[in-house]
Amino acid sequence: MQNVSINRRSLVAGAAGLGLAGVLAGCSNEGDGSGAGSASGSASGSAFMIGGIGPTTGDAAIYGNGVRIGAQIAIDEINAEGGDIQFDYNFQDDENDAERSVNAYNNLKDWGMQILMGTVTTAPCVAVSAETNADNMFQITPSGSSTDVIGGQPDADGNIATPRKENVFQMCFTDPNQGAASAQYISEQGLGTKIAIIYNNSDTYSTGIYQSFMSEASELGLEVVSEQAFTNDSATDFSVQLNAARDAEADLVFLPIYYTPISLILTQANSMGYAPKWFGVDGMDGLLTVKGFDTSLAEGAMLLTPFVATAEDEATKSFVEKYQSADYGDGETPNQFAADAYDCIYALRAAIEQSGVTADMDYSDICDALVETFTSEDFSFTGLTTAGESATWSDTGEISKQPMGMVIQDGVYMPLDA
Structure with missing residues (x-):
């Protein structure tokens, strides 16, 4: 399938960077994420500024809160290791509304965001991806599954209405x-x-x-x-x-x-x-x-x-145990949105390690390096949602990984035997 693409580097080269890497590193936790937004600090004085957007209130809150908590668990694990790669994290509520989502994106830019993990639901993600594309801000969505999020995909008549957004990648399957x-x-x-x-x-x-x-x-x-x-x-x-x-x-x-x-x-x-x-x-x-x-x-x-909370592998059991602890989901069972968000953070860390970018770099330069890494033939990722196999990304921003069948039995989700 042929995809129309625009070279973001050629469009933004020479543009002034707005990333404020490290300036807000080490900020304290501000709330539980159920309101306008939440922030968590890193363990070092220089950290990548990760923003997140999704509904933590309203009818779709189950998705946004799952993503918020899943990403928080991954960030806390990484920061606790005390390695060279540390993250500051700020998650904003958009109430599943596209206009609010764009406003949240602008708030996160003011905060100093260098990478966006989100948004969670489709219509807001389409709106925000247009903004990140114009800014050359790297974006990976855990659950925005429409092809309009990444662009460059033909419609039912074979026409490509929206050029490929080279900075936008998906952890979820496309529609x-x-x-x-x-x-x-x-x-x-x-x-x-x-x-x-x-x-x-x-x-x-x-x-x-x-x-x-x-x-x-x-x-x-x-x-x-x-x-x-x-x-x-x-x-x-x-x-x-x-x-x-x-x-x-x-x-x-x-x-x-x-x-x-x-x-x-x-x-x-x-x-x-x-x-x-x-x-x-x-x-x-x-x-x-x-x-x-x-x-x-x-x-x-x-x-x-892509995720079954009742799976018996050690990684899934550890994630579920942490999610259900009082520090995170307080007894709730994580859904696939939470697992996809967890994987987003670890995929970002793997790409940061492979690309060699540092937290003091401008967000546009970080974006260019991460795009190159995610689409390279030698980059792959194995996580909670990849069914034990390595996932890769195409130059369309789509992920290639295996889905799993699941069935509801005795009030819980269980793997569906082939």
Whole structure:
């Protein structure tokens, strides 16, 4: 696939740097991140200034708080080692709003940010990535999965509306990758013979996954018997969509949407006596936390994810234990957003080590060096979300790593056996 790209170095060479490396190193912890923002200090007098943006309040707070805490754990671990690479960290709440997210980005620049880890949700990430691209600020998002975040990707008609943003990278799968991988998994595992889809056509995340799923399903010969859309304004009554799926005798319903409407769909399907298999993507993560939702209705629901908190490897067990401690998540189970954020920080450290950049450098020079490193053939990363294998990044900013199947059993997420 050909990608249109712009050389950011050629556009910003000679521009005055705004990074204030080390000036604010060693600042104290200021709150728990539930308000406008939080900052944590490093163990040395010179540190890379890492900013983060995401919703820590509002309907999407489960995602933003997961990212905030996951990154904090990684930063605390790295700083505690006392090595040459130290981080200062400031996470800002954007309430899942694009305008607030841009304002948060500007606040972080004033703070002295040199690298952005975020944003968390798609629409704010698209808006902020335009700003970081103009500034040549290195950005890695744990969960902004739309191709509009990184740019340079063709639409359904093969047109590239947004040039590649060379400074922006993803730790998460892109929406098309999630859709295609879901179709492949359903086909390979023989999970359904007649498939219905319920998606949100007012949401970029949902429509991107839906479109790629449909394309791959057609290639694989999957029978899609019902395609039903809803919008944010109609996300309370799913009787039309569910009746269409039931009337078409769908035995599996694919849900490329977030967990809140999924909880309503499962509840309303149960009241109708309709019990197909349910299959989702990363937006389903969080379903078991919905207040008032009967979690028994989620038994057997499946999704693709890069992280399973119940995995038995030592790295996952250590991360989960720390996340659930009183110092961090206070009993909460980390979701994949938290794990992706944790991996973002460690990937940044690996790239900083390999590139040789230092904390006293201008953020634009740091960006150029990190872009070169992330896209080099000899750079790879193994973390919580890479299924024990090395992940790499293409020059599109997309990550290549293996998804894992997960199923809800006895009220917890468990690996889905192949």
